[in-house]
Amino acid sequence: MLLLIGAFLGLMVLGVPVAVAMAVASIAYLLAYDVAPDVIVAQRMIAGVESFPLLAVPFFILAGNLMNIAGVTGRIYSFAVALVGWMKGGLAQVNIVGSVIFSGMSGTAIADAAGIGTIEIKAMKDHGYSTEVAVGVTAASATLGPIIPPSLPFVIYGMMANTSIGALFLGGVVPGAVMTLFMMATVAVFAYRRGWGSDTPFDARKLLAAALEVVVVLAFPVAAYALVWAGLSQNLAIAIALAALLALDWWLDFSAVMALMTPVILIGGMTLGWFTPTEAAVAAVLWSLFLGLVRYRSMTLATLAKATFDTIETTAAVLFIVTAASVFAWLLTVSQAAQLLSDAILSITQNKWVFLILVNLLVLFVGCFLDTIAAITILVPILLPIVLKLGIDPIHFGLVLTLNLMIGLLHPPLGMVLFVLSRVAGLSVERTTMAILPWLVPLFLALIAITFVPELTLWLPRAAGIAR
Structure with a gap:
């Protein structure tokens, strides 16, 4: 155990990439102790990526890339400006609302930060906001990506924990709304204390047009249900x-109705069993x-090839990370390291709330x-047995784990969102931090609420009948 974990941590300290550090530590352990034939190790590596749920990873990544090149990000931004740009601290609020919408398409915090975040930071700087403020609110809003469905981390967690990915997706809706409200309230507080004004004049026509788009999207499932009720x-x-929606969109040339329909189609399709x-x-x-090809006609073969x-x-x-991590996690189990760590945690407490506090502290550090x-x-292989033993719902635990790791993306030394925004904004890593x-x-307030109020996560999956 000391060789396996020590070699991994030592390589990490030396700056070796995470996947390489896990792979080298695993190879060193196998050479030192010869715990399994080479063919078994190869089988574990293949089993790590030979999974039907993992097929979602490249497709969600591709969907996010296609949305970026289809000009959808610009339309989402324009829609958010019309909806909340007139508020105090308007473009900061736009930043959050835009991320909420984009989260329903991309499923990753990095895609959010690099896609719509680029537009948002430039617009905020052009309107007189400091670069630091623009970067801060963009980083916070980017964490919504993997919480609001769809979500790549939920796919990985669902596969590892043998938990319904559909239930995890639904479980992220209410926590995502809670995070959004907390962030918008924070912007309002900053706007009051720093004297931020609105960034666009109040335009009743634009606001009504944006509200109409929301109504049209919400009317879609209502209309479909009414037709089913009619026979x-x-x-x-x-x-x-x-x-009817497509015809209305072509006729009135809405800004973002089709983009807003993405999460409706995905969640609705999964709920209906399509x-x-x-x-x-x-x-x-x-x-x-x-x-990109039909409605907005903004894609070309060149941009399509680049996205691919x-x-x-x-x-x-x-997949390289998943492969290396699969072998590493398997060796943690074989070496009894996972069991020893599990026993150590249970020796500290068997109260599920204290355990969740310890998990938050651990995962915030690990992230x-x-x-x-x-x-x-x-x-997951280390903590899930304890989760089940203490009676914690794995869907609730998945949300807690994922949100902790999203906050970790904003911290040095390996926070990817931190580095992406540092490059986009032209700030040093220190200033960005x-x-x-x-x-x-x-984010911490939302984490506390989601940790200690499980119903925020579990209510919607239970209402849909896909969780206990």
């Missing part, structure tokens, strides 16, 4: 409602292609040093 089959009712979460990722890609190659590059990196996917792959610190307050 039409479910598929025919949804086809008619969707055709497709699994993995198949929902394919549906997200098809919807992105429809928007970017997806291949990102997917390869993710500063480990990639999100690697952390989930390593921690200091800019983010005040915006951690609403």
